[in-house]
Amino acid sequence: MSHDIFATKNEYLKSRLQSxxxxxxxxxxxxVSSVGDGVATVSGLKNRLYGELLExxxxxxxxxxxLNEDGVGAVLFDSADAVSVGDKVKGTSRVAEIPVGPELLGxxxxxxxxxxxxxxxxxxxxxxxxxxxxxxxxREPVSKPLETGILAIDSMVPIGRGQRELIIGDRQTGKTSxxxxxxxxxxxxDVICVYCAIGQKASNISQVVDYLxxxxxxxxxxxxxxxxxxxxxxxxxxxxxxxxxxxxxMAEGKDVxxxxxxxxKHAVAYRAMSLLLHRPPGREAYPGDVFYLHSxxxxxxxxxxxxLGGGSITAxxxxxxxxxxxxxxxxxNVISITDGQIYLESELFHSGMRPAIxxxxxxxxxxxxxxxxxxxxxxGTLRIELSQYREMAIFTRFGSDVDESTAKLLRKGECLTxxxxxxxxxxxxxxxxxxxxxxxxxxxxxxxPKKEIKEKANELVDMxxxxxxxxxxxxxxxxDITDAIEKIFTKTMLEFKQ
Amino acid sequence: MRKSTIIVADNITIPTYRYLxxxxxxxxxxxxxxxxKIDNSxxxxxxxxxxxVVYDNSIKTQLERLKxxxxxxxxx
Numbered sequence: 001m002s003h004d005i006f007a008t009k010n011e012y013l014k015s016r017l018q019s020x021x022x023x024x025x026x027x028x029x030x031x032v033s034s035v036g037d038g039v040a041t042v043s044g045l046k047n048r049l050y051g052e053l054l055e056x057x058x059x060x061x062x063x064x065x066x067l068n069e070d071g072v073g074a075v076l077f078d079s080a081d082a083v084s085v086g087d088k089v090k091g092t093s094r095v096a097e098i099p100v101g102p103e104l105l106g107x108x109x110x111x112x113x114x115x116x117x118x119x120x121x122x123x124x125x126x127x128x129x130x131x132x133x134x135x136x137x138x139r140e141p142v143s144k145p146l147e148t149g150i151l152a153i154d155s156m157v158p159i160g161r162g163q164r165e166l167i168i169g170d171r172q173t174g175k176t177s178x179x180x181x182x183x184x185x186x187x188x189x190d191v192i193c194v195y196c197a198i199g200q201k202a203s204n205i206s207q208v209v210d211y212l213x214x215x216x217x218x219x220x221x222x223x224x225x226x227x228x229x230x231x232x233x234x235x236x237x238x239x240x241x242x243x244x245x246x247x248x249x250m251a252e253g254k255d256v257x258x259x260x261x262x263x264x265k266h267a268v269a270y271r272a273m274s275l276l277l278h279r280p281p282g283r284e285a286y287p288g289d290v291f292y293l294h295s296x297x298x299x300x301x302x303x304x305x306x307x308l309g310g311g312s313i314t315a316x317x318x319x320x321x322x323x324x325x326x327x328x329x330x331x332x333n334v335i336s337i338t339d340g341q342i343y344l345e346s347e348l349f350h351s352g353m354r355p356a357i358x359x360x361x362x363x364x365x366x367x368x369x370x371x372x373x374x375x376x377x378x379x380g381t382l383r384i385e386l387s388q389y390r391e392m393a394i395f396t397r398f399g400s401d402v403d404e405s406t407a408k409l410l411r412k413g414e415c416l417t418x419x420x421x422x423x424x425x426x427x428x429x430x431x432x433x434x435x436x437x438x439x440x441x442x443x444x445x446x447x448x449p450k451k452e453i454k455e456k457a458n459e460l461v462d463m464x465x466x467x468x469x470x471x472x473x474x475x476x477x478x479x480d481i482t483d484a485i486e487k488i489f490t491k492t493m494l495e496f497k498q
Numbered sequence: 499m500r501k502s503t504i505i506v507a508d509n510i511t512i513p514t515y516r517y518l519x520x521x522x523x524x525x526x527x528x529x530x531x532x533x534x535k536i537d538n539s540x541x542x543x544x545x546x547x548x549x550x551v552v553y554d555n556s557i558k559t560q561l562e563r564l565k566x567x568x569x570x571x572x573x574x
Contacts (some may be wrong), residue, residue: 016567018562020563020567022560024553025554029550029552046550059570
């Protein structure tokens with residue numbers, strides 16, 4: 001037995017030695033002329049690519065971002081203090097690359113492509129971090145829904161596969177929770193998820209991974225993590241790497257969901273890098289190309305044509321605002337790039353409305369056409385009713401005398417607000433969502449006190465589920481509700497009301 | 499005159515070194531001024547640095563490359 005192993009090892013060594021060719025190495029070599037704050041200027045490198053990886057003494061890597069006649073300005077990925085003036089710098093003639101493929105599922109990697117979860121990573125394929133977006137001909141209109149499992153989103157701001165929907169709001173308003181619940185809801189739906197943390201606290205990232213692990217969501221998820229202590233260059237590269245990982249899956253015809261958490265920190269990292277490279281600052285000290293920074297990233301999300309396998313990348317970028325100011329520089333930029341936004345408000349959050357979605361300011365510009373038929377049937381007028389209610393609620397806050405129709409509007413609005421409340425980690429499938437909205441339409445909870453509405457709704461849904469499991473399955477499978485089923489449900493609900 | 503450094507190990511003989519310089523001049527142009535440096539860590543072979551471009555044909559680098567090459571196959 002041991003002899004066999006020895007023989008195979010011998011064979012293996014022979015084959016490796018035969019495939020080795022001892023050609024001389026030719027590379028351009030420069031010298032570090034100044035270094036500081038994670039940025040090094042290198043003299044002597046004249047023929048480098050934009051974004052090329054440079055190898056400094058001691059296997060430290062950097063990226064060439066400023067190309068001059070007599071050298072380059074480079075940002076360092078790690079251990080900037082180990083580089084000193086006079087060190088040798090090698091050009092590698094390749095741009096930053098990241099591993100892609102099914103081996104990455106369930107793994108945590110950093111933007112340089114190294115596994116940081118303590119296990120070995122043997123990827124077969126590498127792709128550059130910066131890649132051109134799919135062309136017009138490669139694309140197809142968004143037509144399939146991406147279910148988030150959150151009633152308020154799936155009914156009023158639906159998201160389609162291939163869409164880019166911004167999640168925007170102040171800190172601590174549940175932005176990441178919405179993203180994580182969406183990942184959680186993709187279980188068994190053949191959607192690959194990529195979660196990209198940009199400049200987050202390491203403790204937050206570990207919480208996210210913990211949450212995903214607990215809910216068995218890691219098996220179809222890849223985490224690309226850069227923490228707040230990583231160099232600005234690493235943070236800058238993170239979302240592009242996450243997108244490349246997603247593109248690897250998309251090319252195989254898979255539907256992918258990418259979450260960039262969050263792009264305001266990304267812009268800040270890029271600002272730090274640009275200022276250190278002496279690029280002229282513009283508004284809020286961001287460099288002039290900060291719009292292009294995000295537009296070229298988000299343009300890479302797409303719904304590919306059948307010819308190219310029909311895969312898609314849905315992007316949920318997150319942007320943090322301060323003091324609810326969505327007209328700041330970065331939020332307006334990203335709002336104009338994306339196909340809609342989900343706006344979270346801290347006031348709503350503190351009044352107990354979770355998720356704290358402001359339905360008036362939230363829109364989805366392409367998701368409507370991708371919505372399930374069943375959902376379209378029951379959710380048509382929700383937005384108008386809710387905004388009428390909000391308006392009327394402010395109007396009648398001080399007066400007690402209201403006419404009958406106004407009182408009904410207020411009561412219905414209150415009921416809808418209650419029904420839209422949903423805890424973290426409790427996604428609803430299509431059947432449940434449709435049932436709840438149908439019950440709302442029929443005014444089933446007319447005589448139920450406000451506090452018990454949610455409870456009654458759950459009771460009703462459970463009853464329908466156990467009474468008609470086949471219908472529930474059919475709705476979830478076809479995405480449509482037939483008139484016959486709707487009639488039966490209506491009858492049962494009206495009975496339940498009494 | 500363009501300047502170029504050649505790094506060699508001290509086991510090189512003078513005739514070999516002269517031959518190397520002549521051959522390099524034939525290939526790269528006659529206007530090169532060679533300056534030699536001895537570095538025994540490269541074991542054998544030579545490294546030339548001309549205008550920032552390095553031609554590395556040392557035993558040390560080849561051994562390192564061979565090590566990486568064998569290891570890489572290990573992963574697959």
